[in-house]
Amino acid sequence: MTWINVPDGSPFGPENLPLGIFRAGDEEPRMGAAIGDQVMDLAPVASAQMLDGSQVFAEPTLNSFLALGRPAWHATREWLLDLVRNENNRDAVEPHLIPQSAVTMLLPFEVADYVDFYASEQHATNLGRLFRPDSEPLLPNWKHLPVGYHGRAGTVVTSGTDIVRPSGQRKAPADDAPTYGLSQRLDIEVELGFVVGSPSKLGEPVPVDDFMDHVYGVVLVNDWSARDLQAWEYVPLGPFLGKSFATSISPWVVSLEALEAAEVPLAEQEPAVLPYLASENLANYDITFQVYWNGQLVSSPPYREMYWSPAQMLAHLSVNGASVRTGDLYASGTVSGPEKDQRGSFIELSWAGREPLTVNGEERTFLVDGDEVTITGSATTPDGHRIGLGSVTGRILPGA
Incomplete structure (x- = not known):
């Protein structure tokens, strides 16, 4: 009231x-x-x-x-x-x-460091099938640790900031040599971001049960991705220019206290995780996202399906003694569910361009200049209250 x-x-x-x-x-x-x-x-x-x-x-x-x-x-x-x-x-x-x-x-906090995870089994499986069709979709380490990479804090921007199409090296499988130019496979990733408040000391890992002592709240994240740049550069060290040009976040930070009523138990993990990732208190959030492509709803990914919990991500991020700082942002990685209309990236929705979507009467695969993407999200509590996360929007501008 x-x-x-x-x-x-x-x-x-x-x-x-x-x-x-x-x-x-x-x-x-x-x-x-x-x-x-x-x-x-x-x-x-x-x-x-x-x-x-x-x-x-x-x-x-x-x-x-x-x-x-x-x-x-x-x-x-x-x-x-x-x-x-x-x-x-x-x-x-x-x-x-x-x-x-x-x-x-405005940007709600000054971002100290940015780490992006890969915590959705559905998303990792989909990309494994697309990128490695003749192999197991999940790599051997995936169910043993939350896979992640360090991003670029300086290119985290607030909702409403225009996104300039990036350039870089690209090499299609049929090409003899790489070329330089504008990305032709520009994509989105629907993610949930976690905002660190209380820092930790260098050399002292953050225990998995101390998650709420260090993380204040969450934001919506759109981790823009240049898939053609990413495909050529990511072996052997992972994402670089295909990710670092821009990451958009929502302007409102929703506290973990506000989200407590929307917690759901983490699904059983098999094989059993190592002790530093284990706890009886592991939870996810019953959050559903909506992805609007030029105003048309194209996907509704569910966060409760995520394999790795936010507390496990923080524990793994720091287990080697890496400290966390006030203003650190770490994101879940793409949120995707088991159904096609729950996929959180356009590479999945269009199955790498082989299955175009119809958006406002046009067949579409990846983003073209002038496209606008808006991601919204909200949690639902057992008593029927809706805890909204607001929205994050970005529009694609031509690259130089």
């Missing part, structure tokens, strides 16, 4: 209250919380209530807030819930509600 008018079907109900960074007009960027179709400007409310540490709400990124750690995250959520539920707060809050349509949303 809330005294604020929240439209029916809003992704940002009073149980959600995600945090982001906004700019109103020419004012300085600062932190806000989404409620319905409005932004609650937190800096003046916190200042007026003389909240301890209120200065973090006036910062131009979430990093200072993220660094405060789990007790402060919980206290802030309790404060926000009281602001929107308690009618006595109306006079203090109502003057600082701003329509979302009147603000510009």
Whole structure:
């Protein structure tokens, strides 16, 4: 319940209250919380209530807030819930509600490091069948560890940022030699991103059960992928230029506390994982995504199907002693389900271009200049509440 008018079907109900960074007009960027179709400007409310540490709400990124750690995250959520539920707060809050349509949303946090995983068995199997049709689709290590690679933090951008078509080397199987040019097989990847708040010390792995002590929340991720560049470069060291040109994230960070009611047990893993990846508390989230290609819904991938849990990804990321830092982002890898309309990339949906989709009356395989892709997502709780993650959008511009 809330005294604020929240439209029916809003992704940002009073149980959600995600945090982001906004700019109103020419004012300085600062932190806000989404409620319905409005932004609650937190800096003046916190200042007026003389909240301890209120200065973090006036910062131009979430990093200072993220660094405060789990007790402060919980206290802030309790404060926000009281602001929107308690009618006595109306006079203090109502003057600082701003329509979302009147603000510009910015990159919510300064990204320290970026790691991308490969945690969907369906996605890994589909790509294995496409790339290695005469071999087992999953490589021998896949069910023993969360496979991942380090990406490029400096090219993580917020939703609405245009994506320039990348160039690089390409070599089709029938070609005698590689050529240089614009990617002709530009793709998307639907992913869930995890935002690290509390850092760890170099040399000290993060135990699998300490996930919630280090990760504040989640964002939607579109990991743009140039498949022709990727296919030529990825052996033997993995993705590089085919991935590093841009990764888009949604502007609102949804807290793990808000998502707790949408947790589902992780499916049994076979073979049994090594002890550092094992726990009785492993969970995924009942989140469903929607992929819109030029406005047409083409896929609805389910996150609950993921093989590796977010806690296992964090534990593996740090098991060699690598530290995590405030502002680190790690993503799940492409989310794909068992059905064709649950595939989270166009290379899967079009089966590497051999099975075109019909998009607004046209046969399509990969992205062309001018295409726009929007990914949305929401979790459903047992009591029927919808916890929305917002959306992440990008439009393809011609490359040079």
